[in-house]
Amino acid sequence: MPTEAAELVFDEATKVYPGREGAAVDHLSLTVPAGEICVPVGPSGGGKTTALKLVNRLISLTSGDIRIDGTSILQHDLVELRRSIGYVIQQVGLFPHMTIEANIGTVPKLLGRQRSWIKTRSAELLDLVGLDPSYAKRYPAQLSGGERQRVGLARALAANPALMLMDEPFGAIDPIVRARLQDEFLRLQHELRKTVVFVTHDVDEAIKVGDRIAILREGGRLAQYDTPQRILEHPVDDFVADFVGRDRALKALSLRTLRELELKPVHENGLPRVPVGTNLREALAVLIAERCDALLVVGDDGSALGVVRREDLLG
Amino acid sequence: MTGFRLADGGGPVIPNFGQPSACLKHNGWFCTDWMSNHWGDTLQPALVQHIELTLIAVGIGFAIAFLLALVGFRWRLFDAPLGGLTDFLYAIPSLALFQLLVPLTGLTVTTVEIGLTSYTLFILYRNILAGLRSVPGEVLESARGMGFTRLQTFVRVELPLAAPAILAGIRIATVATISIATVAAFLIQYGLGAPIFDAIETPDLFKTELLASGGLAILLALSADGLLAVAQRALTPWSRLR
Numbered sequence: 071m072p073t074e075a076a077e078l079v080f081d082e083a084t085k086v087y088p089g090r091e092g093a094a095v096d097h098l099s100l101t102v103p104a105g106e107i108c109v110p111v112g113p114s115g116g117g118k119t120t121a122l123k124l125v126n127r128l129i130s131l132t133s134g135d136i137r138i139d140g141t142s143i144l145q146h147d148l149v150e151l152r153r154s155i156g157y158v159i160q161q162v163g164l165f166p167h168m169t170i171e172a173n174i175g176t177v178p179k180l181l182g183r184q185r186s187w188i189k190t191r192s193a194e195l196l197d198l199v200g201l202d203p204s205y206a207k208r209y210p211a212q213l214s215g216g217e218r219q220r221v222g223l224a225r226a227l228a229a230n231p232a233l234m235l236m237d238e239p240f241g242a243i244d245p246i247v248r249a250r251l252q253d254e255f256l257r258l259q260h261e262l263r264k265t266v267v268f269v270t271h272d273v274d275e276a277i278k279v280g281d282r283i284a285i286l287r288e289g290g291r292l293a294q295y296d297t298p299q300r301i302l303e304h305p306v307d308d309f310v311a312d313f314v315g316r317d318r319a320l321k322a323l324s325l326r327t328l329r330e331l332e333l334k335p336v337h338e339n340g341l342p343r344v345p346v347g348t349n350l351r352e353a354l355a356v357l358i359a360e361r362c363d364a365l366l367v368v369g370d371d372g373s374a375l376g377v378v379r380r381e382d383l384l385g
Numbered sequence: 386m387t388g389f390r391l392a393d394g395g396g397p398v399i400p401n402f403g404q405p406s407a408c409l410k411h412n413g414w415f416c417t418d419w420m421s422n423h424w425g426d427t428l429q430p431a432l433v434q435h436i437e438l439t440l441i442a443v444g445i446g447f448a449i450a451f452l453l454a455l456v457g458f459r460w461r462l463f464d465a466p467l468g469g470l471t472d473f474l475y476a477i478p479s480l481a482l483f484q485l486l487v488p489l490t491g492l493t494v495t496t497v498e499i500g501l502t503s504y505t506l507f508i509l510y511r512n513i514l515a516g517l518r519s520v521p522g523e524v525l526e527s528a529r530g531m532g533f534t535r536l537q538t539f540v541r542v543e544l545p546l547a548a549p550a551i552l553a554g555i556r557i558a559t560v561a562t563i564s565i566a567t568v569a570a571f572l573i574q575y576g577l578g579a580p581i582f583d584a585i586e587t588p589d590l591f592k593t594e595l596l597a598s599g600g601l602a603i604l605l606a607l608s609a610d611g612l613l614a615v616a617q618r619a620l621t622p623w624s625r626l627r
Binding site: 126128149150151152153154157159161162163164165166167168176177180209211212225235 | 521523524525526527528529530531532533534537542545546548621622623624626
């Protein structure tokens, strides 16, 4: 059941907490095109979570506007607005007293869906997020942190929202599981094409996950809003350059895979073999580790495709 | 109420049941013939009355404590005064409380129930409030973010998550009430306290009746505790997983 993804527009969105110096979010204007992942990132105090919570009105706007597909969030009924937006938080917030199935069915139930519909839908979503159907009858306390976050994602997707808000969804998960969840999230997104706001404090995660990155500086001001590639290659100022790190050239390499390079014919033997799906940063790491100047690129079936040289990687 | 009267200078004499057994003549510790002869006219009615006293006290006490806890939960300002009130009621010695009430409500079951009910408030109020406040912040945030109304959050999230603490409170209050309710016999011939008092007032302490009625009170408390423990597990299967 595909829903059209929604376009999300921040229009001079501002949040000032009464009695506090300065704004939390300061005249934020940006457009998230339908079906794209926008990643607000920045130091703490940058207002990224505040910006996210302005969208489903967990925090109310002081001034400015936010529009979903052209309609102001202020014109929606508050409860209906929230039910129409998928919401995932770092601590997941599953209901401990409900089974996984009931947790996933939360919003559909609020929307008046039948039991049988919810049952089918949660089975479908468990499969989608890579959990066994037997999980339906378990309770959250019986799941690992990574599994719980998968359920959190399934729950947010249950009513098929056009917009998803994700607040550091993988922040509390260990690095190995986090990387896997990121990969699976991207695979899902490739299928589902939702509009997503994905808040993180981790630049690497932002680069990996985001179609566009919104770098916020203290006081909730937008420093740069661009694709990961452009932010890494052309940071607008020192703040952005510092924030993405001195290794931004390396990070930029991680955005491209060997697939995008022109390979040379194979002449020598005994070169280290790397799969064609490897990103350029990892390929460079292999070159350094193996102390050589070239790599043999192999296809998904293991057949040799060609050779890549150090200068091709860095070029 | 009681099924025997004292006879001069000896153990109790049971009318219309022929010769008392040797056990009864010697005021033995536990005479089974007295038990079987007086189950129907003494022990069973007292047990039923005792259960009734307890159910009404805990039932009404829960209703009042729940309302008070709602007020304390919604408006924190009221929490301390309400808690203090239930504290104060609990601190009044039961015999004194009964005596204070007699001029108002007389030597009646009502007097006893008012006393017993006021004792349950302390335990129930604290437990209900603690349960409602134990709901984790992230659970409330996700409920709000998914579009629960305030009422839906309360009914579907806060109340079920408070259930283990609330049920624990009901369990403690019930057992405590069963125990305190025996003191009701100080005012009226009602509940298991009545045969206990009768046994104590017998010149050389009628052991069988004391043991039988006291034992029944203990047994009732233990059964209620067990039953409520089972109910707790059945109603909140998730709560043991954490």
